[in-house]
Amino acid sequence: MLMNIDLTPLYRSSVGFDRLASLLDTALRSEQASGGYxxxxxxxxxxxxxxxxxxxxxxxxxxxxxxxxxxxxxxxxxxxxxxxxxxxxxxxxxxxxxxxxxxxxxxxxxxxxxxxxxxxxxxxxxxxxxxxxxxxxxxxxxxxxxxxxx
The missing domain is CATH 2.60.40.790 (Immunoglobulin-like)
Known part of the structure; x- marks a missing residue:
């Protein structure tokens, strides 16, 4: 099950966290793909x-x-x-x-x-x-x- 997270509110009040969405997305995908091994x-x-x-x-x-x-x-x-x-x-x-x-x-x-x-x-x-x-x-x-x- 792939999750979609909306980080729009975070971007309205912070500066320099543009990598955060891609980091979260990558972390969720890699954890599912690796199967824990x-x-x-x-x-x-x-x-x-x-x-x-x-x-x-x-x-x-x-x-x-x-x-x-x-x-x-x-x-x-x-x-x-x-x-x-x-x-x-x-x-x-x-x-x-x-x-x-x-x-x-x-x-x-x-x-x-x-x-x-x-x-x-x-x-x-x-x-x-x-x-x-x-x-x-x-x-x-x-x-x-x-x-x-x-």
Missing amino acids: PPYNIEITGENRYEITLAVAGFEESELELNVEKGVLTVRGRKAESQEERRFLHQGIATRTFERKFNLADHVEVSGAELKNGLLTISLIREIPEAMKPRRIQINGKSSALEHNQ
Whole structure:
């Protein structure tokens, strides 16, 4: 079931949130398409630090691919074809091809990734540029730009 959300009231009273509708739409579509595989956690590990951990049992580093493009982290897994014939009585460990996407907020960058014990951990950090950090504006003070023009 696909949901349509009307964000028109939000646009009337806010500035700079034009990406919000597409982010919500993408998140709803990707969650339905992925079917919940592979399972993952998103964790806050410190101020401006995060980790995404995916359970990728049975995959090797060479079978996993991570890409970041236009604020979207994509994790793909493609199991190499096995040459040996195996007969399972029960196969509960999924090794099917997958693609998982995560929308990254502005200024969030991937700082590393590690595969250990069947868990792929992707480290993220938010580095806010100096120009974007809060600053105090002096009231009734002259702007340095005005002083240069006079």
